[in-house]
Amino acid sequence: MKPIWTELKPLLLHLTLFSFVINLLYLVPALFMLQVFDRVLPTNSRETLWVLLLGVGSALVILFVLDYVRLRLQNLLGNIVDERLSPPVVHAVVAAAARSPLNARPDAMRDVATLRGLFSANGLTALMDAPWIVVYVGVIALFHPALGWGAAVAATLMLALAWLNDRMNRKMLDAVQKETRQASRYVEGSLRNAEVLQAMGMTERLLGRWRKQQDEALALQGSTSSASVSFSAASRFLRQAVQVMMMSIGAYLVLTQAASAGVMIATTVLLGRALQPVEQIVGSWRVLNEARSAYRRLRDLCEHFGKAEPRMSLPRPVGHLRVDGVSFRPPGMEKLLLSGVSLHLAAGEALAIIGPSGAGKSTLARLLTGIWPPTIGSIRLDGTELSTWSRPELGPWIGYVPQDVELFDGTVADNIGRLEQPDAEAVITAARRANAHDMIVQLPNGYDTPIGDGGTRLSPGQRQRIALARAMHGDVRLLVLDEPNASLDSEGEIALARALSGMRAEGVTSIVVTHRPSLIAHVDKILILEGGHVKQFGPAAEVMRSMQKVAQAALVERAA
Secondary structure (H helix, E strand, O other): OHHHHHHHHHHHHHHHHHHHHHHHHOHHHHHHHHHHHHHHHHHOOHHHHHHHHHHHHHHHHHHHHHHHHHHHHHHHHHHHHHHHHHHHHHHHHHHHHHHOHHHOOOOHHHHHHHHHHHOOOHHHHHHHHOOHHHHHHHHHHHHOHHHHHHHHHHHHHHHHHHHHHHHHHHHHHHHHHHHHHHHHHHHHHHHHHHHHHHHOOOHHHHHHHHHHHHHHHHHHHHHHHHHHHHHHHHHHHHHHHHHHHHHHHHHHHHHOOOOOHHHHHHHHHHHHHHHHHHHHHHHOHHHHHHHHHHHHHHHHHHHHHOOOOOOOOOOOOOOOEEEEEEEEOOOOOOOOOEEEEEEEEOOOOEEEEEOOOOOOHHHHHHHHHOOOOOOEEEEEEOOEEHHHOOHHHHHHHEEEEOOOOOOOOOEHHHHHOOOOOOOHHHHHHHHHHOOOHHHHHOOOOHHHOEOOHHHOOOOHHHHHHHHHHHHOOOOOOEEEEEOOOOOOOHHHHHHHHHHHHHHHHOOOEEEEEOOOHHHHOOOOEEEEEEOOEEEEEEEHHHHHHHHHHHHHHHHHHHHO
16 A cells, blocks of 8 residues: 555645645635725726736636646546556455455455545545635634634534544444445355255345345444434534624624725635535545545555565476475464375376365365465475465466366356467367367357356356366466366266376376265375374375275174
8 A cells, every 4th residue: 555655645745736726716706806895896996897807817717727637636546546456456355265255355346446436526625625724714814803713613613513523423434334245245145046045935034134234234324324414414504604603793893894895705705615625524524434444444455465575486397296294274263174284296296185074175275276375384386385486477387176166257268268368279278188178169159158157158067177177278287176076977077087197197296186086096196184184195006005904994893
């Protein structure tokens, strides 16, 4: 966030300078009225009127130009905020969601839009114009001390109203935003299980839970809206009442010949201009508070995930993988999901990770791709810690198929090409590596077939084979597959086994999490996990013999 503010500071200084000149020019209409009532009308001087009109007209033209430039500058500031914040925020959101889906922040981009909108709202200019209350009150005091005291009291009351609005509504506005976001997330998350909701008739119960959350948000919003409307109405009433009061004071001074009629009119105009920013602040308080909350959330998000320090480029890895004493505890949990895991794979070797459900297999797979950093221990690729690699540099060397396959809205080629501009030769090569080419060309438009959001137009088996082709795209040196055959039929399993054999022949280090023996036959080593601990690790033949002995002993024990 600091580099962005460094870039914005010069523009904000220019915006402040424009506000300074604009507010100076706003003095001109009041001075014009003062001269008209005190000099033009008593002397019946048309020449003076024409000179005053010429001067005021020039000032208003300059005011128009500066105000236009200031608005354009505000929009430029908003665009800069959007362009500079969006990339790191997207990286931070992806990193946060990858490490912990429960802590995903899909609304962070809305926070960026909220900050961008602040720079095009009246609230920002009102904040810059508010300090000019002191100047306007000082000018009024030069006309007459009584008018100055009246203006000072009026300004103090309006500022006190704005402060009270902040004190009373800040917590309620934060609570409303939190409840509204939770209700939206609940519905968005539940729609992923739309088939289950529809098939089992659970929609009404989902609606009931959502209504409960929505009612709580609406109750808070109703209280906040009532308070905001009350403060806005009170500020408008107070402003009108103050103007009437100042007009009355001015009229009294005119009647007692302590001031002129021009002073009375000029004072009214100046006070109206002085109080306008305060009224705008009260009216825009919701926008200002949302922008403040959005900035705080984005700052916290970027502090945890936005630190991208430049790193020296590393050479293309060969594929040597070493895991030494790795333990992992997710944030917010006390229990270790993995404890003391160690293994070593030479370049081109294939490893099968097996074990019962909940043993930590998928957790280890994520650690091996560098999605999560280990709590204890190290994971090295070619002797270099995974955390040392720049993510954009490391990504092309890694192929990964998660347990829950997710594809992106676009064509088959877009997904296999990892969202880059599709290179036909590279995409087809990856598909052939995964033995998915024949399946893809049978789709309605082949590689140009739109797959829909999340791949909804494809079967689970087709999605899994396309995800495998995506993992094998490019010069992959480390391939991590988590249950890659969960949705495959017998033909798909044969294609997957051939793909793994082909990657081994190319010298790609491969790791596959599986329960099925069809893939175990194509690996060099086997790792058995149980309760987060390594139960056995070694050459596949030795581990298989050991497993068979254990199974036979269990059969004998049951028979006995």
